[in-house]
Amino acid sequence: EVQLVQSGAEVKKPGESLKISCKGSEYSFSTYWIGWVRQMPGKGLEWMGIIYPRDSETRYSPSFQGQVSISVDKSVSTAYLQWSSLKASDTAMYYCARHTVRDGMDVWGKGTTVTVSS
Amino acid sequence: DIQMTQSPSTLSASVGDRVTITCRASQDISNWLAWYQQKPGKAPKLLIYKASSLQSGVPSRFSGSGSGTEFTLIISSLQPDDFATYYCHHYSTYPYSFGQGTKLEIK
Numbered sequence: 001e002v003q004l005v006q007s008g009a010e011v012k013k014p015g016e017s018l019k020i021s022c023k024g025s026e027y028s029f030s031t032y033w034i035g036w037v038r039q040m041p042g043k044g045l046e047w048m049g050i051i052y053p054r055d056s057e058t059r060y061s062p063s064f065q066g067q068v069s070i071s072v073d074k075s076v077s078t079a080y081l082q083w084s085s086l087k088a089s090d091t092a093m094y095y096c097a098r099h100t101v102r103d104g105m106d107v108w109g110k111g112t113t114v115t116v117s118s
Numbered sequence: 119d120i121q122m123t124q125s126p127s128t129l130s131a132s133v134g135d136r137v138t139i140t141c142r143a144s145q146d147i148s149n150w151l152a153w154y155q156q157k158p159g160k161a162p163k164l165l166i167y168k169a170s171s172l173q174s175g176v177p178s179r180f181s182g183s184g185s186g187t188e189f190t191l192i193i194s195s196l197q198p199d200d201f202a203t204y205y206c207h208h209y210s211t212y213p214y215s216f217g218q219g220t221k222l223e224i225k
Contacts, residue, residue, distance in 0.1 A: 104152030
């Protein structure tokens with residue numbers, strides 16, 4: 001079964017750094033884009049950015065450019081979303097999803113909850 | 119950047135009803151549009167891709183149509199499992215984006 005397995009919930013303080021992960025299995029990880037989506041509590045879905053594991057080409061939404069970093073290690077079939085200095089406003093659920101050129105986001109991880117609180 | 123606007127934001131309906139959700143793009147996106155269903159506490163689920171193609175395993179009561187800037191998701195006969203929030207999503211040009219969502223409630 002094609003799966004994306006995300007890392008566990010995180011509780012951090014403002015100013016701390018964080019890297020969450022998304023590991024793909026049972027498909028050719030390098031040949032499908034991986035996208036990241038934010039959902040703040042009680043709010044809608046926000047497209048953050050996308051990465052192509054084969055060559056690490058990355059695109060960001062202007063809303064998230066410079067705020068987060070998306071990376072990948074294709075040797076372990078894992079994509080990452082990283083913050084260098086968290087803010088309380090980063091508190092949200094973060095989903096990764098496999099993104100095909102034709103189909104949109106067809107396989108989703110279960111999400112990683114990030115809570116930032118002093 | 120392309121903005122996606124869904125309507126209505128909330129929709130109250132009964133089991134067996136036919137419902138229509140609309141999504142408008144601020145620019146021509148051809149048919150690069152997907153629809154997702156999200157239930158509370160769960161990840162979104164792909165229903166429709168390329169505006170009108172039904173994702174494998176999705177019931178045939180779901181259908182999508184449209185191209186260019188106007189799109190619709192239709193549920194032909196609402197079932198109890200369909201009460202959820204629905205999002206459109208364009209993947210035409212970067213940055214991609216979602217509509218704000220339509221919450222489908224039980225009347």
